[in-house]
Amino acid sequence: ATNTAVARDVQSTLDGVFKTLDAFAVRTGIYACLFASRGHVYDTTQATWFGTDNIMDFWEDVLQMEADEITRKLEQWACMAGRSIFLLRRDIRINYTNFGTAIKEKLGIDLKGWPEGIPFQSPTSINDHNALLKLRNALKDGSCHWFRMTPRQREEHSAQLAARRKRGETVGKPRKKRSDAGVPRKR
Numbered sequence: 001a002t003n004t005a006v007a008r009d010v011q012s013t014l015d016g017v018f019k020t021l022d023a024f025a026v027r028t029g030i031y032a033c034l035f036a037s038r039g040h041v042y043d044t045t046q047a048t049w050f051g052t053d054n055i056m057d058f059w060e061d062v063l064q065m066e067a068d069e070i071t072r073k074l075e076q077w078a079c080m081a082g083r084s085i086f087l088l089r090r091d092i093r094i095n096y097t098n099f100g101t102a103i104k105e106k107l108g109i110d111l112k113g114w115p116e117g118i119p120f121q122s123p124t125s126i127n128d129h130n131a132l133l134k135l136r137n138a139l140k141d142g143s144c145h146w147f148r149m150t151p152r153q154r155e156e157h158s159a160q161l162a163a164r165r166k167r168g169e170t171v172g173k174p175r176k177k178r179s180d181a182g183v184p185r186k187r
Contacts, residue, residue: 025052
């Protein structure tokens, strides 16, 4: 999706959330607030905030910060921290065979919550309809999701791979050797 389409989707969804929170507050008397920000500098989504009743007075009275200031700081944090997993990388293709090296080690991206009983492979290679539905549902409800690994997680993963290599294990599937390997080629 383009950044403009994402911004429209965000605004439309947030409008629905705001209406729901308002109705919920009227019905139950709860206080609720929500801050939303774009995830990277090229995103065109406008940072915004929402609060029921006078909840935003809490931020001003207790923390001495206005909602606009909190939203601005959230936006700065989100953009500086690079929380968008695939920021500016449109060329990423998931290499399921060499996932540990090509994706986790190289890019620092992992997948959490892959359903048990389903071999970790490309969904296009899964032939069992029920297994495919189970995976789809896990991805749809968020129990299976991509996440950016912390520096510590990356270090631990790299150390595990290095230990396996040191023991002489083949990590991942090696690339096929060219049939003309060793033969001089024209440049």
